[in-house]
Amino acid sequence: MELFLDTANIDEIKEAASLGVIYGVTTNPTLIAKEGKDFKKTIIEIASIIEGPISAEVVSLDSDGMVKEAQEISSWHPNIVVKIPITWEGLKAVKRLKKLGIKTNVTLVFSPNQALLAARAGATYVSPFIGRFTDITQDGITLISDIAKIFDLHHISTKIIAASIRTPMDAVNAAKVGSDIATVPYRVLQQMVMHPLTDIGVKRFLEDWKKVTQ
Numbered sequence: 001m002e003l004f005l006d007t008a009n010i011d012e013i014k015e016a017a018s019l020g021v022i023y024g025v026t027t028n029p030t031l032i033a034k035e036g037k038d039f040k041k042t043i044i045e046i047a048s049i050i051e052g053p054i055s056a057e058v059v060s061l062d063s064d065g066m067v068k069e070a071q072e073i074s075s076w077h078p079n080i081v082v083k084i085p086i087t088w089e090g091l092k093a094v095k096r097l098k099k100l101g102i103k104t105n106v107t108l109v110f111s112p113n114q115a116l117l118a119a120r121a122g123a124t125y126v127s128p129f130i131g132r133f134t135d136i137t138q139d140g141i142t143l144i145s146d147i148a149k150i151f152d153l154h155h156i157s158t159k160i161i162a163a164s165i166r167t168p169m170d171a172v173n174a175a176k177v178g179s180d181i182a183t184v185p186y187r188v189l190q191q192m193v194m195h196p197l198t199d200i201g202v203k204r205f206l207e208d209w210k211k212v213t214q
Contacts, residue, residue: 001175004053004161004183008035008042012186013049019189024052026127026163026183028083028107029059040076047077055105055125057083063092067100074102081124083107086114091121098122105161110138115147119158125181130174131164140164141173148178168192 004024005016008031016022025046032039043056054077058069066089070082081103084090094104098121105125106118110133115126128147130140144162151158162174162182168191171182184192 001171001179002052002181003171003189004055004181005050005189006031006163006165006183006185008032008037008046009186010035010042010045010049013046016186016189017049022050022052022189024054024181024183025050026055026083026105026161028057043073043080044076047079050079052079053081053103053105053125054079055081055083055107057107058093061087061089063089063096066090066093067096070097070102070104071100081105083127084123086118086126091117094118094121094123107163109147110143112143112146112150115158115160116150116156119151119156123158125159125161127161127163127183129164130162130170131166133164134166140170141177144174144179145177152178 002023003021004026005013005022006026008027047054056073058066060066060069066084073082074080083105084093085108086106097104103124105127106123107127109115109126109128118126128143133140133143147160159180162179165171165182165184165188168188171184174182
């Protein structure tokens with residue numbers, strides 16, 4: 001399973017990229033607004049740091065508007081993937097963008113039906129939201145598992161991005177059930193590195209080394 005970073009913060013992206021474990025970045029209007037910077041400049045800067053897919057989202061609600069936005073956004077850099085919401089109009093847009101050779105990431109997926117429709121419309125990626133699904137007492141990991149089984153059974157090439165990751169265990173569980181990618185916030189990436197036994201081990205090694213060198 002590949003790891004993407006779910007942020008629009010340039011400092012976080014640069015630091016995470018230095019680890020050599022991040023293969024792409026996902027953004028959304030909320031993350032962009034949080035940074036308070038120009039949308040286009042932010043996406044282009046991210047693409048200059050990360051060599052893999054960079055997801056940037058449209059905000060139009062009609063398919064014509066989505067396609068127009070997608071054509072503009074995708075022209076900024078060859079690695080840009082356009083995020084489209086899973087709506088009736090969104091599916092129309094995905095179909096048209098597929099014919100234009102523009103990669104899409106269908107977002108806000110909360111059911112296997114939505115994922116299947118997005119894949120058949122031509123989505124490059126689908127993004128089921130684990131955390132938000134769990135918030136309403138549904139099982140986000142089962143959602144990922146069901147989608148993965150359907151895609152595998154029917155030889156669907158659309159990749160699954162486990163999104164709305166809240167904890168390191170979300171990432172582990174998504175990997176266990178067949179998600180192709182997990183997109184994680186910077187905070188969760190930091191938590192994935194840490195373990196208390198590692199901290200204890202490092203401390204003991206240093207203490208023992210001091211005894212040897214004294």
